[in-house]
Amino acid sequence: MDIDIIGVPLDFGSGRRGVDMGPSAIRYAGLHSALEALGHTVTDQGSLAVPLSETCLEGNPQLKYLEPITPVLQELMGRVARSVDEGRFPLILGGDHSLALGSVAGAARRRRLGVIWLDAHGDFNTDETTPSGNIHGMPLAALCGIGAREFVTLGGSKPAGPTLSPHQVAVVGLRSMDEQEKRLLREAGVAVFSMDMIDRFGIAEVMSRAISVVTRGTDGIYLSLDLDVLDPMLAPGVGTPVRGGLTYREAHLAVELLAETNLLIGMDAVEVNPILDTVNITAALAVELALSACGKRIWDPH
Ligand SMILES: [Mn+2]
Numbered sequence: 001m002d003i004d005i006i007g008v009p010l011d012f013g014s015g016r017r018g019v020d021m022g023p024s025a026i027r028y029a030g031l032h033s034a035l036e037a038l039g040h041t042v043t044d045q046g047s048l049a050v051p052l053s054e055t056c057l058e059g060n061p062q063l064k065y066l067e068p069i070t071p072v073l074q075e076l077m078g079r080v081a082r083s084v085d086e087g088r089f090p091l092i093l094g095g096d097h098s099l100a101l102g103s104v105a106g107a108a109r110r111r112r113l114g115v116i117w118l119d120a121h122g123d124f125n126t127d128e129t130t131p132s133g134n135i136h137g138m139p140l141a142a143l144c145g146i147g148a149r150e151f152v153t154l155g156g157s158k159p160a161g162p163t164l165s166p167h168q169v170a171v172v173g174l175r176s177m178d179e180q181e182k183r184l185l186r187e188a189g190v191a192v193f194s195m196d197m198i199d200r201f202g203i204a205e206v207m208s209r210a211i212s213v214v215t216r217g218t219d220g221i222y223l224s225l226d227l228d229v230l231d232p233m234l235a236p237g238v239g240t241p242v243r244g245g246l247t248y249r250e251a252h253l254a255v256e257l258l259a260e261t262n263l264l265i266g267m268d269a270v271e272v273n274p275i276l277d278t279v280n281i282t283a284a285l286a287v288e289l290a291l292s293a294c295g296k297r298i299w300d301p302h
Pocket of ligand 1: 123136
């Protein structure tokens with residue numbers, strides 16, 4: 001397939017600096033050549049221009065840095081929509097998870113989209129429930145139309161993700177949530193497959209349930225992968241690590257099963273923070289998981 005790599009060196013959405021270097025770290029780990037070796041045609045579109053946070057005002061403490069984030073996400077939305085339109089696979093490198101409001105909304109402009117959100121967190125806060133004001137804890141709620149109007153619409157008149165229904169979203173790997181966020185997630189009707197469900201039923205069963213949720217009435221799946229879904233022993237280079245995450249093979253199998261549906265139309269790999277990483281292993285893991293999403297198998301009997 002034809003793959004568009006788009007870097008989004010955004011770190012406004014998270015409290016800790018460093019995820020702005022995520023796209024560089026993932027590129028350094030050999031993404032482009034590894035995808036080509038799999039037989040794909042790869043175009044690196046470079047990274048979007050993101051102002052330095054030192055040069056910007058924080059603004060509303062409940063929606064920190066919304067102003068500089070908005071044009072970046074609008075630009076990303078347009079780029080992703082174009083990729084999907086032209087039959088290419090957008091692979092978005094983050095950057096903090098707020099970018100998914102742009103990428104997923106862009107893909108949702110063109111398809112009836114189901115979304116798999118692989119994450120230790122729900123990312124379902126709003127400006128009213130957020131304990132930190134950090135926007136990277138809000139994108140999934142915003143994609144479901146919940147939250148501050150100026151964020152949900154990205155400054156436009158309509159929600160940025162108008163075609164995304166909470167009933168076509170599955171969060172997998174969840175193990176850390178704020179109380180109010182939990183309530184919102186439940187009320188919205190998002191399917192949650194928490195870590196204890198993976199312990200009980202196994203990742204294959206959980207993914208088959210998650211896939212059946214996101215393929216009901218949709219014609220494409222978008223994968224938003226927060227590297228913090230993995231256990232921090234495997235992926236230490238993330239902004240908000242939470243113990244008890246996916247193992248190496250659980251993460252790969254989850255992505256392999258998604259790729260096998262042949263419905264995957266795009267992917268984010270976000271929250272890679274090289275400053276907190278150990279010899280770039282988290283970025284290397286992001287590359288390996290992107291390869292799995294793009295069809296790499298341990299063994300292909302055919
Ligand atoms: Mn996240």
